[in-house]
Amino acid sequence: MAHMFVTPNYICMGEGALGLSKDHMKKLGSKALIVTDASMIKLNNVKKLTDVLNEIEISYEIYSDVNCEPTNLMVEDGIKIYKEKGCDFLIGIGGGSPLDTMKAIAAVIGNGGDVCDYVGKPLTEPLPKTVSIPTTAGTGTEASRASVITNTRTNVKMLLHDPKLMTDLAIVDPVFTLTAPPSVTAATGIDALTHAIEAYISKKAFIMSDTYAISAIKRIFSNLYEAYTNGSNVYARNQMAVASLEAGISFTNSSVTLVHGMSRPIGALFHVPHGLSNAMLLCKCLEFVTPCIVDRLSNLSKEIGVYQVGMSDIDAAKAIVDATKSLCKSLNIQTLAEYGLNKEEFFEKIDKMATDAIASGSPGNTRVPPTKEDLISIYKSLWD
Numbered sequence: 001m002a003h004m005f006v007t008p009n010y011i012c013m014g015e016g017a018l019g020l021s022k023d024h025m026k027k028l029g030s031k032a033l034i035v036t037d038a039s040m041i042k043l044n045n046v047k048k049l050t051d052v053l054n055e056i057e058i059s060y061e062i063y064s065d066v067n068c069e070p071t072n073l074m075v076e077d078g079i080k081i082y083k084e085k086g087c088d089f090l091i092g093i094g095g096g097s098p099l100d101t102m103k104a105i106a107a108v109i110g111n112g113g114d115v116c117d118y119v120g121k122p123l124t125e126p127l128p129k130t131v132s133i134p135t136t137a138g139t140g141t142e143a144s145r146a147s148v149i150t151n152t153r154t155n156v157k158m159l160l161h162d163p164k165l166m167t168d169l170a171i172v173d174p175v176f177t178l179t180a181p182p183s184v185t186a187a188t189g190i191d192a193l194t195h196a197i198e199a200y201i202s203k204k205a206f207i208m209s210d211t212y213a214i215s216a217i218k219r220i221f222s223n224l225y226e227a228y229t230n231g232s233n234v235y236a237r238n239q240m241a242v243a244s245l246e247a248g249i250s251f252t253n254s255s256v257t258l259v260h261g262m263s264r265p266i267g268a269l270f271h272v273p274h275g276l277s278n279a280m281l282l283c284k285c286l287e288f289v290t291p292c293i294v295d296r297l298s299n300l301s302k303e304i305g306v307y308q309v310g311m312s313d314i315d316a317a318k319a320i321v322d323a324t325k326s327l328c329k330s331l332n333i334q335t336l337a338e339y340g341l342n343k344e345e346f347f348e349k350i351d352k353m354a355t356d357a358i359a360s361g362s363p364g365n366t367r368v369p370p371t372k373e374d375l376i377s378i379y380k381s382l383w384d
């Protein structure tokens with residue numbers, strides 16, 4: 001069977017990547033809309049970018065009202081500034097939220113209408129050029145054909161998916177992630193791990209997505225705890241930035257599956273950060289799928305070195321699940337109760353969450369697609 005493999009047009013990576021990207025950035029346009037959030041301004045990350053833009057004589061406008069739940073309204077605000085101020089390309093700097101907002105703005109600039117019109121629909125017209133500068137490691141959105149935006153009318157986290165959402169230039173400089181606090185490092189790191197594991201166990205996986213997924217998983221098991229406990233370790237931060245990029249490339253060429261399908265409704269309805277809700281779900285979902293994917297999971301155990309000679313296939317498969325549980329425990333991943341959610345309110349919404357998760361299409365990418373009842377019982381098990 002043949003497969004198409006996609007990556008960003010250009011990736012500039014490593015310490016000093018922003019500086020190295022100057023010549024390429026000059027070719028993308030003359031006036032940028034910078035899409036970001038307030039903390040990127042406070043942390044001086046936007047200044048590092050605007051210093052470079054000033055140096056290469058690119059003018060810019062800044063839209064910084066994105067928060068951790070990007071919505072269709074933020075996309076509309078960004079479009080307004082882009083048009084009114086005569087911008088001709090876009091730069092997103094921040095975590096996945098500003099980067100997804102930037103990509104959604106570009107989608108609507110190129111194709112017209114409302115961002116909510118593009119769920120499950122192709123983008124037929126070209127987009128303005130886009131640059132993604134991630135400051136978390138992370139979502140991998142700098143290398144994905146996806147953008148996740150909450151529809152404020154339906155309270156659903158919409159998944160926009162189209163090759164045109166792949167960024168033209170990804171600038172992956174670990175320097176931007178050094179200020180991420182431990183809780184953000186842990187949640188976003190597990191998001192990247194979830195991307196890579198889901199890409200590997202998805203029914204859409206193929207040889208190239210496997211290559212990137214395995215590399216990302218190894219890197220995350222070796223470096224996430226260090227980045228979490230010693231945030232100023234540039235080596236560990238760089239390894240995690242690379243892993244996030246690799247994981248993004250792997251899942252966008254394969255797919256995410258059950259965890260992401262179930263995670264988005266928790267984010268949309270209860271505002272649990274994306275990485276954290278993935279982390280809460282990851283081990284429960286892996287336990288659920290283990291009997292259907294023993295061969296794939298036991299391979300992963302061998303790859304990351306938790307397989308021991310003489311283990312049966314099923315024990316080898318369980319070994320990677322146990323290693324994932326230990327990693328999450330060492331990162332102090334909270335439960336729903338610890339995060340402050342009310343059990344009764346959560347249970348009232350389980351039916352809607354299971355329906356929305358199935359409708360997103362992601363659970364259907366699991367090798368044995370789960371039923372709505374399966375999802376309901378996994379949601380309930382988060383309180384065990």
Ligand SMILES: NC(=O)c1ccc[n+]([C@@H]2O[C@H](COP(=O)([O-])OP(=O)(O)OC[C@H]3O[C@@H](n4cnc5c(N)ncnc54)[C@H](O)[C@@H]3O)[C@@H](O)[C@H]2O)c1
Pocket residue numbers: 037039040043067068069070094095096097098100135136138139140141144145146147148176177178179180181184188191274275
């Ligand atoms: N498009 C995709 O392929 C894709 C994949 C996975 C997740 N997502 C989406 O990405 C979003 C989550 O992104 P995220 O997890 O990166 O978080 P985020 O962008 O929401 O940021 C979380 C918090 O961390 C702060 N932060 C970010 N970088 C920092 C840094 N270097 N130093 C200090 N603080 C920093 C932000 O200001 C914010 O307060 C969700 O909406 C999720 O659905 C998209």
Ligand SMILES: [Fe+2]
Pocket residue numbers: 139191192195260274278
């Ligand atoms: Fe994710």
